[in-house]
Amino acid sequence: MHTVEILLSTYNGEKYLSELLGSIIEQTYKDFIITIRDDGSRDSTVHIIDEFSRRYPGKVRVLDDAYGNLGSALSFSELLGRSSSPYIMFADQDDVWCPDKIDITLRKIKEMEAEYGRDTALLAFTDLLVVADDLSEISSSFWRFQRLDSLLSKNWRNILAQNVVTGCTVMINSQARDVCPPMPNLDMIYDHWLAINVAKNGHIDWLSTPTILYRQHSSNVEGAKPVDIFYMIGQLRHLKRRMVLYMKLSRIFDVSLFDIFIRKLVLNKQRLRRRDQ
Template sequence: MIDVLLATYNGERYIEEQIESILAQTYQDFRILIRDDGSTDGTVPIIERYATKYPEKIVIIKDGKKGGSAAKNFFHLIGAAESDYVMFSDQDDYWLPDKIAVTYRIMQKIEQKKGKNTPILAFATYKAVDGELKDTGFNEKNNQISAFKLDFNHLLVQNYVTGCLTMVNKALYTKCGDFDDRILMHDWWMALLASSCGVIYHIPDVVMLYRQHGDNEVGAVDVKSLRYRIDKFLDKKTSSMQYLYLDQAKLFMKRYGRIMPVEEYNSLKTFISIYSYKFKIKRMHVLLKGKYLKGDIVRAIGQLWYI
């Protein structure tokens, strides 16, 4: 059994089409757990209607808690999950019919090699479309400047995992713990856990249409464009974000330091200590030696500049 976790907030425009695309999957051994985070539009009546129509497939989680962010909403859903595997769904995308089947097949192959007790994360690929599901000509390669860098050190400073393309096994999601404001995104947190204590794997198959519209909380951006690179280099937030990465890393050490392999533990310890060095040149040396760097030269230079 697979639990599909669907987090909603004011998503009436696309939520029906998304639910229909999940219900139409070729692999049917799943249920959808939906949690709304205080919508003020017609989202709640829509999901309640679907839950009434498909009681064996759809469960609405009502815990009375206010999330306030997509990450927190998903953490509440993770706490309600019970199945052997979990997938994550945004409210405005469109799943191709074999999304679950393709991802689950890869997950099974990895578990056969590594065992069910190993935390495993597998994530696939999307194609970007507009609000009417028309191809925008934008693909996932535009959203990642370099090849996926899924080693722990790179993931400490940049997330390469898209939650709505992801499946994790029970050995992983039961270790996520409670939400903390220092956790930047649920998918990033799980990527760190999988890369340090288990297995993380990218599936090249396109399994989902990723809608681009004005309401996306986190949307696909052409990070290869010169304009984007210059803007990111000049953005003052680039400096403050590095402190957020460190805060997340410190929390990760607190929760998982005792179970991490020695190599990853030492890497995390070194990364956390970076601001203990008085001189910038030493901090730059630590980043370069440990390869705690963004995925392209422009953003890596910006990272070194602001360290």
């Protein structure tokens, strides 16, 4: 069994996938395997995966099932449920990993194990470099660019209201996998679901060092946008959809809808006041 398992869900990712996989193969830490589930691609994504699997036997495992297109969140949930390594990471198909990403994140998790115990659910996440399609730098810190406060990850109620954990930077231990139930059919990204459950049942910590080139392009499922009052006003168009989501989350996590919305308002106000520097 490999020490680290990297979970990757792909969908029509032919444009950038080879670059991502190449950056993972070239990691300074070598005891890993990439487990890939394709979510019904109609381009050459599957061909690229097969080619890497042939070139690097033992490094790429393809998860085969009959579920078809689940969507990104449920696809990652399926991958996590089928994972088996002591430490688990997540990859997005259009990013580029810094060469020491696994190494420094694994060191952080082991520091957390020394502090909290190896039987505790643990999650470590990091900052990101925000880059354009051609990898030219947009911002040296995703957290500053988005005015995010990593301290929010210490309180599960806060992170329910405002997620600050970016999945493609995350490493968890197997205990974190065990406290995270399969994701229900919710209109939210998978890293948010994961972060809430680990914060509620274990511990989250972070590294301010960017470990990934977070590529921005027109096809991003989620992306990085400058946060200001106009951004917040623009989010109002999603109010009905968010209301439905928060009603479901309030039932799942036994927290009042009023508490969620008050926290959301307070945290957004603090976010706008936080300096983007």
